[in-house]
Amino acid sequence: MIASTQAKQATNSAATDEYSVSPYSSTDLDAVHALATAVTGSESYPKFLIAQLADILGPGFLVARDADARVVGYTVATPHAQIEARGVVLALVVDKNHARVERELVGVATTYLRGHGCEEIVFAATTAPEASDDRDDTPAPAGAxxxxxxxxxxxxxxxxxxxxxxxxxxxxxxxxxxxxxxxxxxxxxxxxxxxxxxxxxxxxxxxxxxxxxxxxxxxxxxxxxxxxxxxxxxxxxxxxxxxxxxxxxxxxxxxxxxxxxxxxxxxxxxxxxxxxxxxxxxxxxxxxxxxxxxxxxx
Ligand SMILES: CC(C)(COP(=O)(O)OP(=O)(O)OC[C@H]1O[C@@H](n2cnc3c(N)ncnc32)[C@H](O)[C@@H]1OP(=O)(O)O)[C@@H](O)C(=O)NCCC(=O)NCCS
CATH class of the missing domain: 3.40.630.30 (Gcn5-related N-acetyltransferase (GNAT))
Known part of the structure; x- marks a missing residue:
């Protein structure tokens, strides 16, 4: 059963018999990348991007593990840079065989964002519109x-x-x-x-x-x-x-x-x-x- 994350608020992590959620560590890179590739295909974050985001956003990059410590989900959450009290869940990626861990990840991410004063939480896009055809292009002089x-x-x-x-x-x-x-x-x-x-x-x-x-x-x-x-x-x-x-x-x-x-x-x-x-x-x-x-x- 998935327990409430409230008791774990101060530690920015949560654990149940089935899953645990905690901040990303550099040893998670390969597993997070493998999960990203399996779940999000061509929109998958490359390894360098995963590591960069974790470096810059710190504890807002959260990883979920199953009882065998396998990475089964991750989320990236951070306060909006300019809109006060808005938090954004940038990415939320979960192995479909562990769909229930999504709630756990969102719970810990929400706790993290609330700790930064965020009252409104928004989820970033999960799909992008189709790309349009390329157009002709010409350079312009410096200053233009x-x-x-x-x-x-x-x-x-x-x-x-x-x-x-x-x-x-x-x-x-x-x-x-x-x-x-x-x-x-x-x-x-x-x-x-x-x-x-x-x-x-x-x-x-x-x-x-x-x-x-x-x-x-x-x-x-x-x-x-x-x-x-x-x-x-x-x-x-x-x-x-x-x-x-x-x-x-x-x-x-x-x-x-x-x-x-x-x-x-x-x-x-x-x-x-x-x-x-x-x-x-x-x-x-x-x-x-x-x-x-x-x-x-x-
Ligand atoms: C790196 C990159 C972003 C530079 O963009 P750019 O528009 O070509 O660069 P700029 O024209 O602004 O600057 C080029 C040169 O002009 C100089 N310069 C530009 N404007 C200047 C100004 N107003 N006053 C003084 N020097 C200036 C720059 O310092 C640089 O020096 P150089 O002439 O001795 O080479 C571009 O080459 C690029 O996209 N590269 C591929 C991607 C990449 O490598 N990104 C950086 C990853 S960390």
Whole structure:
């Protein structure tokens, strides 16, 4: 029988004879990824994304195990970055043979969100609309691009940018819609053109760290290959830093492949400093610089 989670509120975990729910740990990565792939197919979160979300959102990433300690579900929940008292369940994935664990996961996630003052809890999208056909595109001169907040109508363009930038290991399309439920102004897009010529050619995901309260993360920034070298990345970074300052963050952090010279240079030009260098990030044999910018105190 599934017990009430109320008694476990203080520990952000719950256990019954059948299931236990507790925060993600790095040793769960393979099992969570295998479950994500089995249940969500082409919209499955890649391994790197699972590890990144767990790092940034901390105890809001919860894993359910059966009595044999096998991972049978997970959920990712976090307070909305700007809408006060709103909590968002970004993802809720459960093995169909253990459907009852869903209630348990939602219970612990709700407890976590209430602990952060969330009274309204919303569930992010679980499906994305069909992708539309690609359209013709041409680059514009530097200065002809504007940065604004993402809207769901930008999904196809954002995903095209993603495929152009990270074709071998992209974030799934649905993930962008889900994240838009959480980020508010932190989800930025760069657009060129006006009217029917408008086209999104770059995006940036600015996420609030739930473990280090003074920190914002540039979780991802990308510009479509046709539009690079025209200061679009620069404009996105500038706007993200302004946003983080506005919401009271004291520093911005990101990780970057040390061989990604264009990106490293862009960050250095914006005064980011390398804090350390991983040679096996998330146990995935990835080399990554961790770079940080201290924001002026408002
Ligand atoms: C990294 C990436 C986002 C940069 O975007 P971009 O729009 O091409 O970059 P920008 O044009 O803004 O910046 C490029 C250069 O101009 C400089 N620059 C741009 N605007 C500037 C300005 N106003 N003043 C001074 N320097 C500027 C940058 O520092 C950089 O230096 P460089 O000319 O010496 O190379 C883009 O190359 C990309 O999408 N790459 C693939 C995905 C990726 O690697 N993402 C980063 C993962 S961590």
């Amino acid at each position: 691009y504007r940065v604004r907040q993402f809207t769901p109508a930008d999904l196809d363009d954002v995903h095209r940018v993603e495929l152009s930038a990270f074709g071998s290991d992209p974030y799934p399309r649905l993930f962008f819609l889900q994240l838009a439920e959480v980020l508010g102004t932190g989800f930025l897009v760069a657009e060129r053109g006006t009217g029917s010529e408008r086209r999104v050619v770059g995006y940036l995901l600015g996420v609030l760290d739930m473990v280090a309260p003074g920190r914002g993360w540039v979780m991802s920034v990308a510009v479509h290959a046709l539009h690079r070298g025209r200061h679009v990345g620069w404009q996105l970074m500038e706007e993200a830093e302004r946003y983080f300052r506005e919401v009271g963050r004291k520093e911005v952090q990101l990780t970057v492949d040390p061989d990604n010279e264009v990106a490293v240079e862009l960050y250095q030009h914006r005064y980011y400093e390398t804090v350390y260098c991983h040679d096996d990030l998330h146990g995935m044999k990835l080399s990554r610089l961790v770079m940080r910018l201290r924001l002026p105190v408002r």
